[in-house]
Amino acid sequence: MINIIFALDLPNLENDLKRLEDALKDSVTTDDPFLDEVARHLIDAGGKRLRPALAIASSLIGREDGSIDPSNLDEKTLSEFFKSDNDVITGSVAVELVHLASLYHDDVMDEALTRRNVESVNARWGNLVAIVAGDFLLARSAEIAASLGSEIAGLLAASLGRLCGGQVSEVNAAFSTNRTLDTYYRSIAGKTASLMATACHIGALTGGVNRELIPNLVAYGEALGMAFQIRDDILDIAGESKTLGKVAGQDLVEGIYTLPVLLTLENPHFGGELLSMLGKPLDEQDRDKARKLVTSTDAIANSIEIGQSFAKKAASQIEDFNDTLVGRGLTRLAYQLMDDVRELIPAKV
Ligand code: GRG
Numbered sequence: 320m321i322n323i324i325f326a327l328d329l330p331n332l333e334n335d336l337k338r339l340e341d342a343l344k345d346s347v348t349t350d351d352p353f354l355d356e357v358a359r360h361l362i363d364a365g366g367k368r369l370r371p372a373l374a375i376a377s378s379l380i381g382r383e384d385g386s387i388d389p390s391n392l393d394e395k396t397l398s399e400f401f402k403s404d405n406d407v408i409t410g411s412v413a414v415e416l417v418h419l420a421s422l423y424h425d426d427v428m429d430e431a432l433t434r435r436n437v438e439s440v441n442a443r444w445g446n447l448v449a450i451v452a453g454d455f456l457l458a459r460s461a462e463i464a465a466s467l468g469s470e471i472a473g474l475l476a477a478s479l480g481r482l483c484g485g486q487v488s489e490v491n492a493a494f495s496t497n498r499t500l501d502t503y504y505r506s507i508a509g510k511t512a513s514l515m516a517t518a519c520h521i522g523a524l525t526g527g528v529n530r531e532l533i534p535n536l537v538a539y540g541e542a543l544g545m546a547f548q549i550r551d552d553i554l555d556i557a558g559e560s561k562t563l564g565k566v567a568g569q570d571l572v573e574g575i576y577t578l579p580v581l582l583t584l585e586n587p588h589f590g591g592e593l594l595s596m597l598g599k600p601l602d603e604q605d606r607d608k609a610r611k612l613v614t615s616t617d618a619i620a621n622s623i624e625i626g627q628s629f630a631k632k633a634a635s636q637i638e639d640f641n642d643t644l645v646g647r648g649l650t651r652l653a654y655q656l657m658d659d660v661r662e663l664i665p666a667k668v
Pocket residue numbers: 365366367368369417418420421422424425428435453457479482483486510511548551
């Protein structure tokens with residue numbers, strides 16, 4: 320499974336993510352021990368911290384402006400040189416809180432029992448607590464974003480709107496065998512890519528990156544987010560429960576027909592058989608039969624190829640920085656996302 324610190328491989332990233340961790344915990348501390356426990360539940364459970372890492376890396380683009388040669392610096396000076404500004408950490412907290420809130424609400428919608436390998440908030444404390452605790456995280460995020468100025472607060476609010484729009488359109492398409500590739504792409508752009516693009520945007524603004532570079536960083540985050548969700552959707556169908564840490568095929572059960580399924584439906588030989596199984600709830604046996612049908616076609620290979628084309632699109636946005644540590648790190652992250660999919664799915668697929 321991808322390791323963000325390893326993929327980005329930036330001199331001070333691990334330290335910056337430790338600062339983020341402390342700031343994240345502080346951001347949800349109140350004078351109510353119960354609210355603290357509920358609000359910290361998923362923070363303490365971990366998570367990849369991909370969005371904060373994107374913000375931190377984006378804030379550093381352009382820092383290697385040619386006036387220094389990182390290969391000549393000792394480890395301590397190098398770390399100091401790549402240390403993020405405090406506002407970048409604050410902006411990353413605001414972004415991660417929106418992500419966390421979306422997980423709280425998503426788990427209520429999916430009736431999920433676990434998240435990040437621990438009991439979900441809804442499973443432990445019930446739906447009402449999970450919804451209001453998610454709202455609390457959003458409120459904290461808004462307050463923190465506002466402390467960074469109206470531009471950042473506005474960006475995060477707009478991204479939250481896209482997140483909700485993407486999720487609503489996905490719910491609206493549930494069990495629809497007429498879902499098109501276009502509506503699928505639009506939905507994942509809203510529910511996943513938008514916040515990754517915003518993480519890059521907020522990182523760049525709080526890090527004082529030259530504004531001319533921002534459209535490229537935003538496009539990088541958006542394309543990376545598309546690749547990320549496609550990878551997730553491939554793994555849900557073709558991954559194995561033991562490596563996924565959750566039951567494979569959950570999207571099919573919930574009637575969420577993602578890229579590999581939509582591509583199989585277009586297949587002249589197998590599409591008809593899959594179509595006859597979908598459009599209604601599936602029991603475990605039919606879920607696995609449908610997964611097998613999808614993995615017996617070239618839909619997984621084609622989905623990986625489409626994911627790779629988004630990774631390539633992401634990398635192309637920052638190719639001017641290919642001779643810097645930050646540019647190479649962001650490029651490596653985009654490609655590794657898709658490269659390790661093959662290792663996570665059984666060889667026969
Ligand atoms: C009120 C904020 C809010 C949202 C309401 C529920 C909802 C609308 C949106 C759900 C959006 C959602 C859960 C999209 C999936 C995004 C995704 C890929 C989640 C998994 O991200 P990872 O793998 O998770 O980065 P970790 O645990 O590593 O942080």
